[in-house]
Amino acid sequence: MVITSDTWLPSHEELTVPELELSSGVLRAGAHHFGKYCDFQSKEFMLCWREEKDPRKCINEGKEVTNCGFEFFGEVKKHCMDSFTKYWNCIDNAGTRMHYDRCRETQAAFDKCVLANLKQERPDLGYFSKVRVHHTKRPKPVEPSHKYPEPTPDMPDFKNEPMPDSVKYGNRFFFN
Amino acid sequence: MAGSGGNEFRQEMPRSGGYQDIHWAHRSRPRRFGRYSGVVYFGSFLGLTGVAMWGFTGVFQKRRDFEVEMQDGRIAVAPLLLAEQQRMFLKQLRSNRDEEEELMKDVANWKVGHLYNEPVYHNLSNVWIKPAIEEFYAHNKRQDMLNRAYEKNRLH
16 A cells, blocks of 8 residues: 555544434435535635645544534534424435425425524525635645656766867767 | 441431420429428428427526535535545555554565555655555455445446
């Protein structure tokens, strides 16, 4: 493997955090509200991932995303357990792709509950598909310069050098 | 024939008075299609197509909105899943490295992550190199790797 013993890797303790163990139906049902609730953390993490091109450097950002997920789904569980359960059960059975447009009634109830308790409206259509500008405090990473091996030295310029004594009959080439 | 017998040579000629004209131009004249002129037919075709396209815009817009909403749902949870995935990935890399250290400890002149003591990549600036999938699944069965690599192609 290309990971050598000199390569720094985070330990298992650093990487072990409580993971959000939710099924796809729940994630899909809560996606829009979760995305808006954890907008900052998500953008921070995705920007870090895109910029650094190194999963080791974005562990803390990733942990914050998961932490925020716990916070959001905990809030939903505390306040909107009923409507959310109805909604995700509907989503779970809404076709092979979990179509959103088959569950508008339960969605309206869930949105109402979220608006009342979490003070958050459902984001507009295409909110996550648009380009979202993010201002971060993390310094911009500098691309490490590529280090080349020592170049082979050039040949000396023979034209300007005096003719060695060992050459008796001058240059072999006529036009030189 | 010219020099045989007493028969005189005679050139065949058209009959006296000549042949009748062939009225091909009259017979193969294109017939009109239907009752109206071509302008009417082409015009009505273009008009109906335009009306139908205009009528379909609402359907297309609805379809596009549906896809955008589905895509929104995927994008919104992508950071959550990606964060978890990267943590799992790094954990597995560490396990792999420990495994390799344990496995190759008796091999003389072996450095972990190298081919004997030759590094695999020229990486003096020490950037992150994602290991190839064959390396990631080096301690597994080959079929496990293939299942993972072609997961999307399989029917679930």
